Amino acid sequence: MTVSAAPAALAARADAQRNRALVLAAAQRAFAERGLAVSLAEVARRAGVGAGTVYRHFPTKSELLEAVMQQRVDRLARLAAARAGAHDPGAAFFEFCADVVSSTPRNQALCEMVQSDDGWPRALMRGAGVRFHRALEALLLAAQRQGAVRSDIVLADVLDVFTGCVAIQRNKPAGSELARAAAILLDALRATPGGSGVTKLRAAPDYRDETGSRNETSTAPGCPICGAELDSPGTGRPRRYCSAACRQKAHRSRAAARVMG
Structure with missing residues (x-):
């Protein structure tokens, strides 16, 4: 009796695990598309199982949502952990950040959940959150050791940036x-390349025509306005003028020329 019951129990357990995976996959898609308005009956239909199967694994929609979110956060934690050992941890860090930001707004349920005051995060989500934070911090530290991320950045800063970026990304189409x-x-x-911890953004377009017909970026030693010798900046763009005053004079001259023309 005991011997014959063992295979049956194993088969039942395998069926239960398979059904649970089907429900979670269907719920992930449904919550991502429609948010918290999805019913458990709709999840059951998408999963191809009976409503009783869904209720047996997840008696309430809140429990199902928590399991879906825990699964998603754990997946992100695994991705972050895998990238921490990348050959280029800096590139891996920023690729991971971009993935998190671009994928989160597509999950309406997650956005609605984190903005609610319904006791979130619960125990299951808190555990997944801890694992995600640890993996993200390890990836952050690896990128900082490489010199790709500012040395004064901490995990809380990255999470705050995620919040702002996700809010921005939600205005874009899915x-x-x-x-x-x-x-x-x-x-x-x-x-910066020197690792000073100062952010260096990409240069914004310069809409002022400071080149004109003159070759102000040439190797000529003098300021085109007063003729004073130009000091070499060492790094970055060559200086065009010796001072802000000369720059302003050049700007006024160009403006006057445009008006006269």
Whole structure:
């Protein structure tokens, strides 16, 4: 009796695990598309199981949502942990951040959950959150050791940046590339090549025509306005003028020329 019952018990357990996985996969898609308005009956239909199967594993929608979110956060934690050992941890860190930001707004349930005051996060989510924070912090530290991320950045800063970026990304259509403003926020985490901890964003377009017909970026030693010798900046763009006053004079001259023309 005991011998014959063992295979049956194992088969029943395997069926239960398979059904639970089907329910979770269907719930993930449904919550991502429609948010918290999805019913358990709709989840059961999508999973291809009876409503009783869903209720047996998850008596309430809140429990199902928590399990779905725990599964998602644990997946992110595994991705972060895997990238911590990458050959280029800096690139891995920023790729991971971009993935988190671009994928989160597609999950309406997650956005609604974190904005609610219904006792979240619960125990299951707290455990997944701890694992995610540990993995993200390890990836952050690896990127900082490489000199790719500002040395003064801590985990809380990254999470705050995520919050801002996700809020920005929600204004973009689902499946869109990372919003430019969100990319700028993520760039604020970058260190300079020298590792000074000062953010170096990509240079904004310069709409002023400071080149004109003159070759002001040439190797000529003098300021084009007063003729004073230009000091070499060492790094970065060559200086065009010897002072802010000369720069302003050049700007006024160009403005006057445009008016006269």
